[in-house]
Amino acid sequence: MAATRLSASILLTLAWRNLWRNYRRTGIMLVAIVVGVWAMILFSALISGMVDEMVRGGLRTLPGEVQVHHPAYRDDPSVANSIDAPEGALLALLNQSPVTGWAARIRVPAMISSERDNRGVQLLGVDPAQEISLGFDPADVVQGRFLQGPDDNGLVIGRKLAEQLETELDKRVVIMSQDPDNNVAERGIRVVGIYRARLQSTEELNVYAGRATVQKLLGLGTRVSEIAITGDDFRAVGGWWRTIEQAAGPDLETLPWMQLDGYLESMMNLQTSYNVIIMVVIFLALSFGLVNTLVMAVFERVREIGLMMALGMRPGWIMYQILLESLILLVLGLVIGNLLALATILPMEDGIDISAVAAGLEMAGMGSTLYPTLELQHMLMSTAVVVVLGLLASLIPAWRASRYNPVQALART
Amino acid sequence: MTAIRCTHLNKTFTQGEQVIRGLDDVCIEIEEGSFVCLSGPSGSGKTTLLNAMGGLDQPDSGEILVGESRVDQLGKSALADMRLHSIGFVFQAFNLIPVLTARENIEFVMQIQGLPAAERKARAMAMLREVGLADHEDRLPSQLSGGQQQRVAVARAIVSNPTLVLADEPTANLDSASAIQLIELFRKLNRERGITFVIATHDTRVMAYCPRLIRMEDGRIISDELQSGIPGEPPAAAQ
Numbered sequence: 270m271a272a273t274r275l276s277a278s279i280l281l282t283l284a285w286r287n288l289w290r291n292y293r294r295t296g297i298m299l300v301a302i303v304v305g306v307w308a309m310i311l312f313s314a315l316i317s318g319m320v321d322e323m324v325r326g327g328l329r330t331l332p333g334e335v336q337v338h339h340p341a342y343r344d345d346p347s348v349a350n351s352i353d354a355p356e357g358a359l360l361a362l363l364n365q366s367p368v369t370g371w372a373a374r375i376r377v378p379a380m381i382s383s384e385r386d387n388r389g390v391q392l393l394g395v396d397p398a399q400e401i402s403l404g405f406d407p408a409d410v411v412q413g414r415f416l417q418g419p420d421d422n423g424l425v426i427g428r429k430l431a432e433q434l435e436t437e438l439d440k441r442v443v444i445m446s447q448d449p450d451n452n453v454a455e456r457g458i459r460v461v462g463i464y465r466a467r468l469q470s471t472e473e474l475n476v477y478a479g480r481a482t483v484q485k486l487l488g489l490g491t492r493v494s495e496i497a498i499t500g501d502d503f504r505a506v507g508g509w510w511r512t513i514e515q516a517a518g519p520d521l522e523t524l525p526w527m528q529l530d531g532y533l534e535s536m537m538n539l540q541t542s543y544n545v546i547i548m549v550v551i552f553l554a555l556s557f558g559l560v561n562t563l564v565m566a567v568f569e570r571v572r573e574i575g576l577m578m579a580l581g582m583r584p585g586w587i588m589y590q591i592l593l594e595s596l597i598l599l600v601l602g603l604v605i606g607n608l609l610a611l612a613t614i615l616p617m618e619d620g621i622d623i624s625a626v627a628a629g630l631e632m633a634g635m636g637s638t639l640y641p642t643l644e645l646q647h648m649l650m651s652t653a654v655v656v657v658l659g660l661l662a663s664l665i666p667a668w669r670a671s672r673y674n675p676v677q678a679l680a681r682t
Numbered sequence: 683m684t685a686i687r688c689t690h691l692n693k694t695f696t697q698g699e700q701v702i703r704g705l706d707d708v709c710i711e712i713e714e715g716s717f718v719c720l721s722g723p724s725g726s727g728k729t730t731l732l733n734a735m736g737g738l739d740q741p742d743s744g745e746i747l748v749g750e751s752r753v754d755q756l757g758k759s760a761l762a763d764m765r766l767h768s769i770g771f772v773f774q775a776f777n778l779i780p781v782l783t784a785r786e787n788i789e790f791v792m793q794i795q796g797l798p799a800a801e802r803k804a805r806a807m808a809m810l811r812e813v814g815l816a817d818h819e820d821r822l823p824s825q826l827s828g829g830q831q832q833r834v835a836v837a838r839a840i841v842s843n844p845t846l847v848l849a850d851e852p853t854a855n856l857d858s859a860s861a862i863q864l865i866e867l868f869r870k871l872n873r874e875r876g877i878t879f880v881i882a883t884h885d886t887r888v889m890a891y892c893p894r895l896i897r898m899e900d901g902r903i904i905s906d907e908l909q910s911g912i913p914g915e916p917p918a919a920a921q
């Protein structure tokens with residue numbers, strides 16, 4: 270045991286000093302590793318930022334991270350599949366941490382007609398205060414006003430829908446839907462606000478009316494279509510949605526966003542794969558330089574490697590020495606690269622304006638500001654990729670060094 | 683006891699079309715504690731024979747016994763261990779690790795052997811004093827003269843108390859005074875500790891000190907004789 274430890278210290282000394290013998294070559298390689306590591310973390314942070322933004326945007330329109338429905342509602346989102354407004358234990362849970370906002374809302378298919386045109390839409394009967402707690406921003410109402418209470422008699426529609434219906438603020442439109450007895454329910458209603466959304470499809474689809482107004486129109490009493498709940502952190506939802514499910518009881522269907530929206534879930538899952546692919550690609554570019562550096566370093570030292578073997582250093586230890594040299598270089602590059610990433614990415618977390626290229630990205634559900642998110646996970650992942658692949662790449666020159674015949678190596682001039 | 687026994691060693695090198703007989707049916711027996719000189723013109727096979735004895739290079743045929751070990755049959759790691767623990771080497775051309783100082787080079791073998799740092803340092807310093815380089819301990823090889831480098835190599839070869847020292851032209855770069863000083867140090871270690879020395883040389887100053895002188899030519903042993911009248915010793919001490 271003692272022998273192994275002491276030998277490790279001589280290997281370390283040799284590796285360290287040999288590394289700085291050709292400080293220019295080592296320096297260049299170090300810079301390459303630093304830049305590579307920095308790029309790995311930056312790209313992951315950008316991808317995470319984009320994906321997080323897409324997920325958050327998606328959850329604002331979903332809305333919420335957890336929803337409670339009638340079990341048949343998701344197949345048939347009609348007024349027949351409604352549920353009672355929350356009460357008792359469920360209501361108590363909704364008003365305490367980690368829940369930060371919730372809404373009991375009606376969401377049914379409806380037809381909206383102006384004197385010019387008509388469209389199929391999703392009629393939302395809401396309590397505006399609750400919607401705001403779920404992420405609806407009243408500042409997005411660009412003309413007129415948002416609803417003022419659950420019994421507001423007005424209608425708030427999207428900018429795009431107003432264009433399509435060729436209607437405008439203060440005009441009346443007709444809303445038509447089915448009541449629970451399959452009778453047509455319709456009423457004229459005045460457009461009191463026009464909102465804009467990040468996605469055009471949202472502007473076309475969602476129209477907001479007061480919850481009590483819709484309940485009266487459809488003869489629903491106090492029943493609703495869904496309870497949408499947020500805790501403001503989509504990653505943490507796994508920790509609490511089951512308690513909501515229990516409180517809601519077995520007769521209702523309680524689901525987290527991953528199951529409500531398969532697209533958002535697959536975005537999240539792809540993120541990790543993207544990161545690994547990017548890191549491995551960057552590393553492959555680096556590894557050519559690394560292997561070359563080591564091959565040169567070994568080639569220049571053939572005689573001393575022969576000498577060390579002749580003096581009784583085992584071939585395996587020659588290999589460790591070269592691997593150690595590589596490891597020191599990689600670890601130095603990782604430390605500096607990670608610090609550089611911290612120093613440059615943290616200030617960017619407040620957002621980078623990408624409106625110049627945002628028109629295309631909006632299709633993918635993103636806004637015009639990108640928020641890179643630096644995660645410990647990225648730093649650990651890049652470290653793992655660099656160390657594991659780096660040592661694998663170094664095995665070739667290290668193994669070659671250990672195969673030298675000491676006499677021939679010593680005789681090399 | 684026999685320290686080294688070589689029987690019918692053969693080794694050929696091919697260089698292009700040419701076949702060179704490095705060793706040609708060499709048989710030698712060297713007793714433990716003896717002090718043997720290998721001499722002969724350049725290219726006569728001295729280095730090749732030393733390399734075979736040290737397990738650095740395998741012969742094409744023949745047997746080599748060093749102590750209890752069949753050197754021609756051991757694996758790479760076992761050979762490395764044997765060299766580490768029982769043989770001290772002085773090589774003809776390249777001896778020191780460039781990134782280590784004089785003292786670290788001397789400590790190198792003890793370090794792989796796993797000796798504690800304090801003991802290593804004390805022994806290395808004592809050895810440096812013995813070869814007259816105590817004030818050069820922190821110099822890198824590139825900051826030492828050829829002769830000084832040679833003395834560091836000798837210090838390294840004997841510092842770890844090997845049972846056998848194989849020295850290839852140890853006095854090649856030394857002036858007369860240093861050469862005689864070095865060979866007297868070898869003799870002293872040979873007498874006091876019983877270390878076996880096999881020295882390849884064409885330096886007549888060295889040969890004069892050797893009780894047994896083996897001459898080689900074209901890979902063959904052409905003479906093997908005992909000498910008396912070694913300087914500084916009564917004739918009876920000759921082996």
Ligand SMILES: Nc1ncnc2c1ncn2[C@@H]1O[C@H](COP(=O)(O)OP(=O)(O)OP(=O)(O)O)[C@@H](O)[C@H]1O
Pocket residue numbers: 695696697702703704722723724725726727728729730731774
């Ligand atoms: N690796 C090799 N490849 C080809 N020929 C070799 C090789 N090593 C040694 N030889 C040849 O074998 C012969 C013996 O070489 P060796 O080095 O043993 O001689 P030496 O007695 O040590 O000579 P010197 O006094 O010059 O050191 C020489 O003719 C040499 O050219």
Ligand SMILES: [Mg+2]
Pocket residue numbers: 728729730774850
């Ligand atoms: Mg020679």
